[in-house]
Amino acid sequence: MAKPTLADLRAFMAVAEHRSFRRAADLMGMTRSSLSHAVRGLEDDLGARLLHRTTRSVALTEAGERLLRRLDPLLHDLDQALEAVAGEHGQVQGQLRINGNESAIRLLLHTVVPAYRARYPRVELDLSAEGRLVDIVEQGFDAGIRLGEAVPKDMVAVPLGPEVRFLAVAAPAYLAIHPAPTLPDGLAEHQCIRQRLPSGKRYRWEFSKRGQVMEIDVPGALTLDHSGLMVEAALQGLGITFVPEAYARQALDDGRLVSVLEDWCPPIPGLMLYFPANRHMPGSLRALIDLIRETAAGGAP
Known part of the structure; x- marks a missing residue:
């Protein structure tokens, strides 16, 4: 043989x-x-x-x-x-495959990738920003990046960014004609700019206050698949939309948008790097996690 x-x-x-x-x-x-x-x-x-x-x-x-x-x-x-x-000789090498959405991969690029590439030049980084929630093990990824609430329970999660907050926002001109709702279920009387997820499903808006949680499939004649475009539609007075605060922050600061139901929009855990707990961790991933923790602790990358 x-x-x-x-x-x-x-x-x-x-x-x-x-x-x-x-x-x-x-x-x-x-x-x-x-x-x-x-x-x-x-x-x-x-x-x-x-x-x-x-x-x-x-x-x-x-x-x-x-x-x-x-x-x-x-x-x-x-x-x-x-x-x-x-x-032992500083030769971390191989390929490191990470799956996330566009904002997750952008955060990784802006925070640790430059230092990682400088420190571990023999590692090939393969970063996928397809946005679709996938089984990272089945699809052959070493790790994924998602909001904390979307990380599967059987995964180990490492914080990558600060808490995030989703806000319901609209243009003052729209609210002048359609008074702002005081409760989330009041959105049923409004035109809402909805979001289509990469999976094809429509995103249900999630609100919480003092332990009360509401998840609403809002009405609306316009559906988009990108938060930036949803903000642009809101700026045109087309209705209320629900996006991560960072996308709307500038327009909120200069008064072009107004937030509604703000007391129903608490911060939630931010982006997490996650990976299987029961599989061998490649040295390239361990090095990335160490660098993320070093950066979070205020160490110079």
């Missing part, structure tokens, strides 16, 4: 973890045909079928399940050993 190579074993691991040749090939920087050839070569070397393949899915055989259970801790231990040796 030919002895399997480490590259072939890693190829099998990638396909087994993501249940997809396409996704595994993208993550490994290989073509699907090369990846498929590597896995078939491993099966030939072992004399056992490891994967059930169809045109739509990939599933592990019983032999594949057994190999994955034994191989997973071994390769993770190997990766940790290699990273430890490299880390």
